[in-house]
Amino acid sequence: MNTKVIRIEERQGAEAAIREAGEIIRAGGLVAFPTETVYGLGGDALNPASSRKIYEAKGRPSDNPLIVHIADMEALAAIVKGVPETAKKLAEAFWPGPLTMILEKSELVPRETTGGLDTVAVRMPSDKVALAFIRAAGGYVAAPSANRSGRPSPTCASYVAQDLDGRADMILDGGDATLGLESTIVDLTVKPPAILRPGFITGEMLRQTLGRVEEDVTLFSADSGQAPKAPGMKYRHYAPEGELVIVRGPAEAVTAYIRGELAGGRESGKKTGVIATDETVAMYEADVLRSVGKRTDAAAAARGLYRILREFDDEGVELIYSESFDGEGVSQAVMNRLLKAAGHRVINV
Numbered sequence: 001m002n003t004k005v006i007r008i009e010e011r012q013g014a015e016a017a018i019r020e021a022g023e024i025i026r027a028g029g030l031v032a033f034p035t036e037t038v039y040g041l042g043g044d045a046l047n048p049a050s051s052r053k054i055y056e057a058k059g060r061p062s063d064n065p066l067i068v069h070i071a072d073m074e075a076l077a078a079i080v081k082g083v084p085e086t087a088k089k090l091a092e093a094f095w096p097g098p099l100t101m102i103l104e105k106s107e108l109v110p111r112e113t114t115g116g117l118d119t120v121a122v123r124m125p126s127d128k129v130a131l132a133f134i135r136a137a138g139g140y141v142a143a144p145s146a147n148r149s150g151r152p153s154p155t156c157a158s159y160v161a162q163d164l165d166g167r168a169d170m171i172l173d174g175g176d177a178t179l180g181l182e183s184t185i186v187d188l189t190v191k192p193p194a195i196l197r198p199g200f201i202t203g204e205m206l207r208q209t210l211g212r213v214e215e216d217v218t219l220f221s222a223d224s225g226q227a228p229k230a231p232g233m234k235y236r237h238y239a240p241e242g243e244l245v246i247v248r249g250p251a252e253a254v255t256a257y258i259r260g261e262l263a264g265g266r267e268s269g270k271k272t273g274v275i276a277t278d279e280t281v282a283m284y285e286a287d288v289l290r291s292v293g294k295r296t297d298a299a300a301a302a303r304g305l306y307r308i309l310r311e312f313d314d315e316g317v318e319l320i321y322s323e324s325f326d327g328e329g330v331s332q333a334v335m336n337r338l339l340k341a342a343g344h345r346v347i348n349v
């Protein structure tokens with residue numbers, strides 16, 4: 001298969017490209033498209049054959065359900081068994097945007113799309129290209145992140161091409177994703193509602209709208225002894241090829257520890273990398289040094305994290321140390337992904 005990459009410019013040609021992308025989906029094909037979080041690999045959510053194709057293209061286990069992307073509230077009503085009050089409130093507050101809701105599915109949604117579950121994940125993205133594309137495609141686009149299974153989610157079209165060239169019919173290039181981490185997932189089929197994946201819509205924001213909201217205990221700990229509630233969260237994800245270790249503790253102790261380890265790594269001839277902040281990056285000597293931005297700027301860390309993880313792979317880094325980004329709000333989403341990328345290897349200093 002030849003993957004056609006089309007850059008969506010402000011005006012010229014955008015409409016025709018989006019129309020063509022929509023036709024590909026209606027005909028059962030796959031199109032990667034930009035969203036404000038990360039790029040998605042889209043297929044017709046109501047067509048079981050399209051969902052099977054998505055799993056195959058990604059190399060993804062077929063028990064890991066897809067998110068159905070919609071562009072209006074009528075579409076929500078059609079794919080779920082009744083829209084609960086909680087969903088209406090959240091949609092009012094956060095859609096279109098980086099929030100995915102889990103609801104009971106209607107008969108319209110095939111089990112191939114939901115990984116065999118009776119529930120369905122639904123999101124209305126805010127990205128303009130995404131919304132126009134979903135409409136052109138018939139209103140229901142099933143899309144996981146557009147990476148090969150196990151790789152970091154792609155934040156730009158060239159990363160999609162790295163992973164999926166020859167595996168999708170088209171890539172709509174809408175530039176860099178503005179947020180850079182996947183949507184928050186909240187399960188509305190349980191009481192109280194539960195956060196299955198942290199993101200830009202934080203627990204605090206959800207509580208302001210819904211009252212009590214719980215967090216899946218598996219989000220931040222490796223050893224809770226429980227399976228995560230979002231099937232996808234059980235897989236080792238986002239993992240760079242090198243060994244990634246997170247170092248946690250007072251700032252000075254962290255830099256001192258990492259400096260020592262880097263010296264050891266160099267002696268053993270390993271290619272080393274560091275994930276640091278603007279405040280600390282000058283203190284390290286490593287083959288590949290990256291700052292996620294100012295320590296206080298969690299949004300910048302979110303935007304840059306997946307690009308940095310991919311760059312370590314591109315450079316063949318074998319040993320990576322990361323500072324820890326503990327905190328409230330968006331920091332929690334960053335730490336959740338970083339912990340998964342590190343396979344929960346954390347050293348407390």
Ligand code: TXA
Pocket residue numbers: 035037038039040041064065066067100102114117119120121123143144145146181182183185196229230231232233
């Ligand atoms: O920001 C995003 O959400 C991006 C963009 C493309 O929209 N999409 C994305 O999809 O991150 P994906 O497939 O990489 O992650 C979806 C997660 C998986 O962990 C999956 O297990 C979970 O959502 N999920 C989907 N349907 C579910 C369901 N019915 N119940 C529980 N978890 C579900």
Ligand code: MG
Pocket residue numbers: 144145153
């Ligand atoms: Mg993914």
